[in-house]
Amino acid sequence: MAEEKKLSKEAALFEAAGCLKCHQAPCQENCPAGIDIPGFIFKIKTGDIKGAKRVLYDKNIFSATCAAVCPVEELCQENCNKNQVSRSVFIGQLQGYAVEEGGDIDYPEEELTDDPRKIAVIGAGPAGMSGAYRLARAGHRVDLFEAGDRPGGTPYWGIPEWRLSREILEKETKEIEKHLNSVNFNTRIGVDIQVEELLKDYDALLVCCGLGDGASLRIKGAELEGTVDAVKFLKAHNTGENGVPSPEGKVVLIIGGGNTAMDAALAAKEAGAERSIVVYRRSWEEMPAWKAEIRKAIDSGVEFMLQTAPVEIVGRDKVEAMKMVPTRLVREKEGRRPRPVPLEGSEFVFPAGLIITALGQMENPLVEKLQDQEQVFFAGDAAGGDATVVQAVAGGKEAAEKIMVFFREQKERGV
Amino acid sequence: MTDLSLEFCGIRYPNPFVLAAAPTTDKEEMVARAFEAGWGGAVLKTTSVETEDVSLVYPMMTGLDYDGKRLAALQNIDLISHYHIDVVEKRVRALKKEFPDRVVAASIMGQAKEHWQELVQRLETAGVDLIECSFSCPHGMPERGMGSTIGQNPDLVERTARWVKEAARRVPVVIKLTPQIADITVAAQAVKKSGADGVCAINTVKGIIGVDIHDFVPQPRVLDKSTIGGVSGLAIKPVALRCVAEIARDVGIPITASGGITTWRDAVEFLLLGARNLQVCTAAMQYGFELVKDLKEGLGNYMEEMNFSSVEEIVGKALPNLVDHNSLSRNHKVVSRVDEDRCINCGRCYIACNDGGHQAITMSEDRVPQIDEEECVGCGFCTTICPVYCLQMERVEEKS
Numbered sequence: 001m002a003e004e005k006k007l008s009k010e011a012a013l014f015e016a017a018g019c020l021k022c023h024q025a026p027c028q029e030n031c032p033a034g035i036d037i038p039g040f041i042f043k044i045k046t047g048d049i050k051g052a053k054r055v056l057y058d059k060n061i062f063s064a065t066c067a068a069v070c071p072v073e074e075l076c077q078e079n080c081n082k083n084q085v086s087r088s089v090f091i092g093q094l095q096g097y098a099v100e101e102g103g104d105i106d107y108p109e110e111e112l113t114d115d116p117r118k119i120a121v122i123g124a125g126p127a128g129m130s131g132a133y134r135l136a137r138a139g140h141r142v143d144l145f146e147a148g149d150r151p152g153g154t155p156y157w158g159i160p161e162w163r164l165s166r167e168i169l170e171k172e173t174k175e176i177e178k179h180l181n182s183v184n185f186n187t188r189i190g191v192d193i194q195v196e197e198l199l200k201d202y203d204a205l206l207v208c209c210g211l212g213d214g215a216s217l218r219i220k221g222a223e224l225e226g227t228v229d230a231v232k233f234l235k236a237h238n239t240g241e242n243g244v245p246s247p248e249g250k251v252v253l254i255i256g257g258g259n260t261a262m263d264a265a266l267a268a269k270e271a272g273a274e275r276s277i278v279v280y281r282r283s284w285e286e287m288p289a290w291k292a293e294i295r296k297a298i299d300s301g302v303e304f305m306l307q308t309a310p311v312e313i314v315g316r317d318k319v320e321a322m323k324m325v326p327t328r329l330v331r332e333k334e335g336r337r338p339r340p341v342p343l344e345g346s347e348f349v350f351p352a353g354l355i356i357t358a359l360g361q362m363e364n365p366l367v368e369k370l371q372d373q374e375q376v377f378f379a380g381d382a383a384g385g386d387a388t389v390v391q392a393v394a395g396g397k398e399a400a401e402k403i404m405v406f407f408r409e410q411k412e413r414g415v
Numbered sequence: 416m417t418d419l420s421l422e423f424c425g426i427r428y429p430n431p432f433v434l435a436a437a438p439t440t441d442k443e444e445m446v447a448r449a450f451e452a453g454w455g456g457a458v459l460k461t462t463s464v465e466t467e468d469v470s471l472v473y474p475m476m477t478g479l480d481y482d483g484k485r486l487a488a489l490q491n492i493d494l495i496s497h498y499h500i501d502v503v504e505k506r507v508r509a510l511k512k513e514f515p516d517r518v519v520a521a522s523i524m525g526q527a528k529e530h531w532q533e534l535v536q537r538l539e540t541a542g543v544d545l546i547e548c549s550f551s552c553p554h555g556m557p558e559r560g561m562g563s564t565i566g567q568n569p570d571l572v573e574r575t576a577r578w579v580k581e582a583a584r585r586v587p588v589v590i591k592l593t594p595q596i597a598d599i600t601v602a603a604q605a606v607k608k609s610g611a612d613g614v615c616a617i618n619t620v621k622g623i624i625g626v627d628i629h630d631f632v633p634q635p636r637v638l639d640k641s642t643i644g645g646v647s648g649l650a651i652k653p654v655a656l657r658c659v660a661e662i663a664r665d666v667g668i669p670i671t672a673s674g675g676i677t678t679w680r681d682a683v684e685f686l687l688l689g690a691r692n693l694q695v696c697t698a699a700m701q702y703g704f705e706l707v708k709d710l711k712e713g714l715g716n717y718m719e720e721m722n723f724s725s726v727e728e729i730v731g732k733a734l735p736n737l738v739d740h741n742s743l744s745r746n747h748k749v750v751s752r753v754d755e756d757r758c759i760n761c762g763r764c765y766i767a768c769n770d771g772g773h774q775a776i777t778m779s780e781d782r783v784p785q786i787d788e789e790e791c792v793g794c795g796f797c798t799t800i801c802p803v804y805c806l807q808m809e810r811v812e813e814k815s
């Protein structure tokens with residue numbers, strides 16, 4: 001997507017001219033960050049690209065990252081009124097154009113508060129960075145703690161490079177870091193610093209630790225060497241870490257139908273897999289991955305075995321094949337996803353060299369530990385929700401606002 | 416195919432579409448190609464006598480962009496052709512020989528009486544079908560007592576037109592008027608008095624198309640300066656339509672229309688308001704000579720649909736419906752109505768009514784405009800904004 005998205009100046013003007021500048025624009029209403037979409041597009045149309053970029057950053061401090069990774073077809077563009085007569089305005093591409101061509105914009109001046117209270121933010125993903133930035137901009141003292149060795153969170157280790165250039169991400173996280181009191185990498189809360197300590201030292205906690213490990217496959221043979229969780233696999237693939245088996249020259253089966261499965265299938269292909277096959281229990285229609293992701297996977301030669309469920313991983317001491325069974329779909333309730341029912345007796349065995357499980361991520365254990373505390377706030381994937389970068393950015397900011405309200409109320413109560 | 420022929424100043428044009436005097440008609444080869452494409456006639460770019468110095472500047476044109484599109488209007492600071500009468504004579508001969516059924520007109524401009532008369536006589540001898548006199552170029556020429564300097568002074572119009580008409584033995588004489596005059600019917604009346612055969616309305620509208628906002632030079636910029644020029648194209652169509660209608664209604668002289676004609680619809684509108692010949696310049700430059708195919712087919716289809724058997728029947732048909740403001744009905748009420756099936760929920764009408772109308776539109780939960788017929792005075796602005804034309808003015812109960 002990233003490389004396909006670049007618009008020339010002419011194309012951008014042409015595209016921007018198509019925007020109707022709707023009243024209470026529905027595109028904007030479906031933007032988690034609430035960007036003034038008709039506003040920034042109008043500025044492109046009038047040739048004020050810097051102004052357009054300002055409109056974007058005014059609402060979304062990760063505008064360049066989001067221009068690259070937002071599932072626009074599921075968000076703003078899905079709602080564009082022009083869908084009713086032709087097609088939506090290509091809002092995502094225009095955003096990409098504005099952030100790229102808008103030059104350097106100055107970030108707004110910092111406001112100052114005389115409130116001396118301190119906030120600890122856990123997790124340097126989009127939610128944590130955005131929340132920390134909002135608080136710091138208000139003049140609060142913010143210390144950021146991150147388990148990894150750099151900022152960016154899942155976009156850094158999870159989102160493939162072809163979609164998001166790390167340079168773009170780094171530029172945006174660097175800008176934010178400048179405003180914080182301290183940024184502490186390689187610091188896992190609950191291990192390197194105890195939760196109780198933070199609760200004692202800080203007036204509020206903003207918890208943006210994202211999700212936990214990938215859910216594991218509970219079938220026979222799942223423990224065999226040659227089975228790997230998609231999250232671990234992608235992390236290794238995107239950051240160059242060792243420790244996961246290489247897909248090179250192998251038939252790779254990816255179990256699952258979400259975006260992580262698509263990304264893992266693409267990554268396996270990129271790393272030299274002979275075949276990269278997604279195995280999914282239901283059909284295209286129920287597949288939770290975004291349309292654009294599925295298209296990209298198909299275009300890149302990823303194969304699909306639909307209505308197929310894993311039964312057993314076969315091998316002596318490492319993966320040699322997987323036993324699978326076709327399913328039929330039974331709709332039990334209107335509006336619910338149909339249930340896949342195995343077609344007993346039609347099991348088959350398919351040779352494979354690597355099996356990647358992409359069955360969703362579990363909750364981060366930190367969330368449980370910090371439940372039900374007045375001064376603890378959650379945002380991003382840790383707060384549940386939509387699992388998009390833009391949602392995390394917006395959520396982080398909203399949580400920051402809540403913390404400030406919480407401080408104000410405390411002050412009023414004389415705490 | 417429908418017969419599109421129409422008589423103008425005693426000449427039967429195979430169709431009323433004529434290339435106006437402009438760069439499109441400044442080469443023999445171009446006019447030949449245009450005739451092949453199907454234009455009924457061409458007015459060769461304005462020429463003058465050999466002693467007239469034509470010193471052109473470049474660039475000479477800049478367009479006006481609107482809403483992301485190009486060329487809503489065009490400004491030029493071109494002058495008359497730098498080919499003089501001797502070259503034009505040759506062109507007339509060659510074109511008439513190759514296209515005897517098309518109307519070849521020549522446009523002329525002069526200062527002294529002898530110049531005007533010499534130009535007419537020589538071109539007539541060369542075989543031209545019609546003479547058009549430019550009293551109307553708004554830039555360059557007026558500084559030297561020509562162009563719109565003449566057109567803005569009814570006495571000069573009458574005197575100069577008479578010189579030309581006297582000199583012409585056979586061919587009709589048409590005077591091209593400028594809209595830069597308080598009352599264009601006064602100039603048209605002067606043409607009528609002179610005995611000339613018709614008018615061309617209008618030449619370009621004097622204007623400045625823009626300014627470079629970074630180095631403060633207006634456009635079109637010639638090195639580091641600019642000058643006031645002539646605006647043409649779609650944006651001047653309302654001015655041209657008004658001029659044509661006023662002349663048709665108040666003067667009654669054959670009119671060849673010029674100014675913004677771009678589509679067959681524009682063409683029909685000019686005919687309805689009294690033009691009997693249609694000149695196209697900017698649109699032909701913009702879309703090419705092939706445009707005429709679309710103009711002719713569009714006009715033909717329209718006539719079929721409306722049951723017109725000749726173009727003549729269209730001419731002036733809308734004039735009776737153009738009255739004084741005082742005579743318009745005050746005894747009825749109209750309100751805006753929404754076709755909800757076609758509405759795409761953009762809410763532009765809401766903004767338009769709220770900030771440019773009478774606050775009669777609200778938006779429902781599901782974004783459909785709701786019109787309060789009590790508050791709606793019927794101004795009609797909302798209908799001009801809707802991108803899918805789903806608002807219309809409808810008549811409601813009679814007012815006492």
Ligand SMILES: Cc1cc2nc3c(=O)[nH]c(=O)nc-3n(C[C@H](O)[C@H](O)[C@H](O)COP(=O)(O)OP(=O)(O)OC[C@H]3O[C@@H](n4cnc5c(N)ncnc54)[C@H](O)[C@@H]3O)c2cc1C
Binds near residue numbers: 124211
């Ligand atoms: C493979 C993949 C592809 C994706 N592609 C897209 C996409 O194209 N577009 C899109 O919009 N979304 C995408 N997403 C989703 C998106 O990345 C997340 O929704 C988003 O990153 C959530 O942001 P966050 O800040 O809540 O959490 P994260 O980005 O996950 O950040 C959490 C941070 O907290 C740190 N942390 C965790 N525990 C601790 C602890 N105990 N102490 C200290 N630090 C801790 C982690 O190291 C991490 O840096 C994708 C997700 C995946 C897995």
Ligand SMILES: Cc1cc2nc3c(=O)[nH]c(=O)nc-3n(C[C@H](O)[C@H](O)[C@H](O)COP(=O)(O)O)c2cc1C
Binds near residue numbers: 460489673696
């Ligand atoms: C570049 C250019 C040069 C023109 N030169 C002449 C000219 O020499 N003589 C003339 O009578 N009109 C000239 N005109 C005016 C056109 O003939 C025509 O009347 C005017 O452009 C309005 O028509 P339009 O809107 O179809 O372009 C010129 C117009 C343009 C754009």
Ligand code: SF4
Binds near residue numbers: 027080
């Ligand atoms: S909905 Fe579409 S047309 Fe309307 S403002 Fe948004 S992008 Fe523009």
